[in-house]
Amino acid sequence: MPVEAREVTRDTRGYIKLALDFLENPKTAPMSPVTKLKLIELWIYCARNRTEGMVTATQARRLVPGRIREVFTVARCWHHHDCTTVTACQHGACTPSAPCGREFFTMHDYERHQSLHGPASARRKDTRGYLKLSVDFLENRKTGPLTPVTKLKLIELWIYCARNRTNGVIAASQARKIAPPRIRDALTMAGSWQHHTCTTATPCQHGACTPNTPCGHGFFTMHDYRRHQTHYLDPTARSEQARSAGRKGGLAKAANRRDTASETASVPARAPASNAGASHNSQVINTSTPVSSLPYGSDAWEEKPLPPPRPAPRPRHGGDEVADRLNAAAPEIPTTPAMRRRVLARLAPDAVAVLADPDAGAIRHAQAQAELDRAEAVIDARTEYLATADVVEKPDIDRLFDPHGDHGYARRMAAAHTPLPTPDPVTPGERRAMAYRLARDHIDAIARHGGTPPGPAREALRAELEALLDSGVHQDRLRTELAAMRETGMWAASKLRERLTKAIA
Structure with missing residues (x-):
């Protein structure tokens, strides 16, 4: 069922991005349907209130039951923090200089996947495909009465359309594979999709089906899919659209050149130039041949050799x-x-x-x-x-x-x-690997909380940690001291050795 581009209206509601592998992701796949919807509800709460992925402990208890909160903690869907001067939640009257001292949670990798509303910072772009899920999805008058399993099946149908770029069209055979009969009936009653018969007027174009030879099987179209989700054109329409855009661009460039030529011809003749520089300027205005802006009689007209290329910067930590x-x-x-x-x-x-x-x-x-x-x-x-x-x-x-x-x-x-405990390093390679990981996690955690460690800080800390491991300091002791340093925003390698020396003394 092709739709003209002018018929696709823009959906102005807010939305969150839901990855196409949400249902079978290793972190979310083992969860129950209710748990998955609660996770979506937390993301929607953060998007609505523009909290940048932070949820207070009070709000988390209101939205999520205790058993589901434990599942989120085990699956690392969020991380628990205490509101301090280093990690302030900034909810209500809380500020970094006067923290409230309450607990809060940060949704895992929220800044990578969702839109941020704070000041521009180091944001990593998520390159996976996504579909737009309206922030009123859970309580919408059409989807609100549906059961959690039915809501997730509706999301699965949208994900299927986005993955296969069907523009909201699903063959009846595929719909039977995804949703059982009772859920298909519920979606039909709610108006979430419409059933059609494959004919020459409305071909489904799945498999060998064409407008001239329709397959005759039924298919469904998701309600208002093209208003809310990305619309993909077929190759023929895309080529025609590209040719039309190129034709319009060429005509616009030609018109721009004609206007420039007419404006140049209408410029009145200037008075005779009194020096070589003025004569050169008048030539630049009245000629279409590119002329260098260097003065006459200068040695700069001779072609200078290009400077030698700069050596590529050496990657930190060996690459x-x-x-x-x-x-x-x-x-x-x-x-x-x-x-x-x-x-x-x-x-x-x-x-x-x-x-x-x-x-x-x-x-x-x-x-x-x-x-x-x-x-x-x-x-x-x-x-x-x-x-x-x-x-x-x-x-x-x-x-x-x-x-x-x-x-x-x-x-x-x-x-x-739950991740397994890291075994105690025995060989030099294992000690070096542990020192690298401890230094990387420590510097990255400080940078996530607003710190700006200098460039060589990571390598200096890695070398210090490797030396301490070689001298017999246990990894648990190092992890404890690094955690205490993060609370105060310290990253210097020398401070770690000072703290250990004071503790031993």
């Missing part, structure tokens, strides 16, 4: 390739048996100690072995989740997480979402 190698040296999922044992030692240190003690009794050994098996299952669940973006139900493994109830699957899902 992206070195950073990738450092990150690969200590991955989150242990790839070797030795690294797996170190992760287990941080997950269940008491169990490892009991199993290593030959004097411990048989009962303590059995309890420690059960705890170690549960830690092994955590690593396996995390590995499966990162590899497949899902953790299927496994009754045998679920018993390890909850031997006395039926919530083992939910607890294993939560364990799969």
Whole structure:
């Protein structure tokens, strides 16, 4: 059903950007429909109130139940902060100089995906496709009465149209794959789409269907899709539009040249020039040949050699390739048996100690072995989740997480979402990789909160951290000191060593 460009009216309502992989994203796919809609509701709240992705703890408790708030925290959909001079929420009368001291949450990567209304800052552009979701979507008179599952299916239909650039047209066979009959009936009753029969007058143009030979199958058109979402032209119309635009541009340039020529011809003749510079200026006005603005008799007419090219700036930290190698040296999922044992030692240190003690009794050994098996299952669940973006139900493994109830699957899902502890570095490469990651996270966190560390600060901090790790300082001690430094906005490498020296003294 082609629509002329003049028939597409602009939708002036506010909107949020919803990524096309929202429903199957590794972070949001395991969530229930109600949880996904609550996450959308928080984004809509931030867009409506222009909070730049911040939600006060009071408002979060009003909008989101406790169990869903825990899911958001585990899935890292938001981050918890305390309102201080370094991280002020600026809600109500709160200012950086006089913080309110209350808790608040910041939505994860909100500045990358949504429109910001504050002063221009370092904003990273999100290059994924998106569809526009109106801020009144949840309480609109058409979509408000729908169930959460039906609302998500409606979003899924819009995402299908945006991905496949169908301009809001969905074949009946595809609609049956996406939505069950009861949801299709609900969308029809709500007027969210209209059913059509594929004929020569209204061809669906799916597959081998053409206006001359319609397939005869039914199809649906999403209501007002072209008013709200991006409209894609077919190749023929796009080529014709490009030719029309080029023709108009060429005519406009020709008219502009004619007007310039007529204005140049109408300029009155100037008086005789009294010097060479004036004569040169009159020649520039009355000729179309480009003349240099350098004075006559100057050696500057001779062609000068171009300056040698400047050497490319040396990338900091050795460039992206070195950073990738450092990150690969200590991955989150242990790839070797030795690294797996170190992760287990941080997950269940008491169990490892009991199993290593030959004097411990048989009962303590059995309890420690059960705890170690549960830690092994955590690593396996995390590995499966990162590899497949899902953790299927496994009754045998679920018993390890909850031997006395039926919530083992939910607890294993939560364990799969939680990152594993970083194993203690042993080799020089692992220590260098940990120093790089700690320095990067520390400097980036200060920059996100308004700090402006100097250019060499990251490399200096990395070298200092590597030296401290080589001298035997534990990573947990370094993380604690770096967190305390971030609270005061410090990033200097020398301050870290001073703090550690004072703590030891």
